[in-house]
Amino acid sequence: MDNKEQYKVRKEPFYQAQRNEVALYEAAYAARLPVMVKGPTGCGKSRFIEYMAWKLNKPLITVACNEDMTASDLVGRYLLDAGGTRWLDGPLTTAARIGAICYLDEVVEARQDTTVVIHPLTDHRRTLPLDKKGELIKAHPDFQLVISYNPGYQSLMKDLKQSTKQRFTAFEFDYPEASVEAGILSKEADIDPGLAGQLVKIGQAARNLKGHGLDEGISTRLLVYAATLIKGGVEPRDACRMALVRPITDDADIRDTLDHAIDTTFA
Numbered sequence: 540m541d542n543k544e545q546y547k548v549r550k551e552p553f554y555q556a557q558r559n560e561v562a563l564y565e566a567a568y569a570a571r572l573p574v575m576v577k578g579p580t581g582c583g584k585s586r587f588i589e590y591m592a593w594k595l596n597k598p599l600i601t602v603a604c605n606e607d608m609t610a611s612d613l614v615g616r617y618l619l620d621a622g623g624t625r626w627l628d629g630p631l632t633t634a635a636r637i638g639a640i641c642y643l644d645e646v647v648e649a650r651q652d653t654t655v656v657i658h659p660l661t662d663h664r665r666t667l668p669l670d671k672k673g674e675l676i677k678a679h680p681d682f683q684l685v686i687s688y689n690p691g692y693q694s695l696m697k698d699l700k701q702s703t704k705q706r707f708t709a710f711e712f713d714y715p716e717a718s719v720e721a722g723i724l725s726k727e728a729d730i731d732p733g734l735a736g737q738l739v740k741i742g743q744a745a746r747n748l749k750g751h752g753l754d755e756g757i758s759t760r761l762l763v764y765a766a767t768l769i770k771g772g773v774e775p776r777d778a779c780r781m782a783l784v785r786p787i788t789d790d791a792d793i794r795d796t797l798d799h800a801i802d803t804t805f806a
């Protein structure tokens with residue numbers, strides 16, 4: 540049996556609010572409106588949802604979507620075992636049954652048929668048809684659907700359809716403003732604010748290269764990685780090359796430009 544408690548976020552996650560998103564999310568949840576969180580990778584979307592699940596004291600079921608994911612992966616399937624066939628609920632079905640917040644991370648990655656199954660859950664019906672099982676689930680009153688997506692690097696082909704988009708309320712996230720981001724780094728990795736400020740500066744230099752050789756800037760997540768390595772004793776220039784530059788580019792010119800920015804910052 541699925542245990543609601545196992546999906547609860549037990550410890551308060553550290554989340555630095557950027558604007559009034561916490562109050563807005565609470566209002567959306569109160570009305571059980573579906574929520575979409577847009578923004579570049581590693582800017583705090585998942586952390587925000589985790590924090591909200593904790594604050595609202597609701598179970599959270601997160602599904603990282605990928606291109607091989609089908610509707611059955613979300614909804615469930617029959618399994619064959621020694622005892623014969625038995626049905627196994629997928630994560631979306633579990634969330635609808637127990638009244639969890641279901642967070643579909645990077646939903647556009649999943650195949651089109653998955654977006655179709657979420658539709659009846661996002662309107663007044665709040666139902667989930669399990670076609671293969673011949674069952675129609677009525678979502679638990681606490682159930683809420685949340686999706687994230689990164690509009691930046693999706694090809695037009697992979698964009699969400701308007702008929703899906705227009706079923707959601709939406710938050711537009713971006714990398715935090717410099718002082719806020721420095722605060723996040725110093726809290727997450729326990730580093731001093733001066734060092735956090737230097738890392739943020741490198742992040743910003745890279746973000747200016749977006750569209751000029753870089754598809755995405757350096758994320759807050761990577762800045763946290765760099766901060767963590769430095770905190771662990773790695774020399775700052777090595778830490779930055781390893782956490783901030785090598786992961787994001789294979790282009791020698793861009794790499795040299797960023798390495799240079801690092802050397803200047805930590806000269």
Ligand code: ADP
Pocket residue numbers: 553554555556557578579580581582583584585586587715723727759760763
């Ligand atoms: P994504 O937008 O890809 O879901 P995450 O929420 O996983 O990104 O954020 C990546 C990391 O960045 C987090 O693990 C956390 O360390 C840090 N982070 C980003 N934004 C915030 C924030 N507002 N408050 C606290 N941590 C943050």
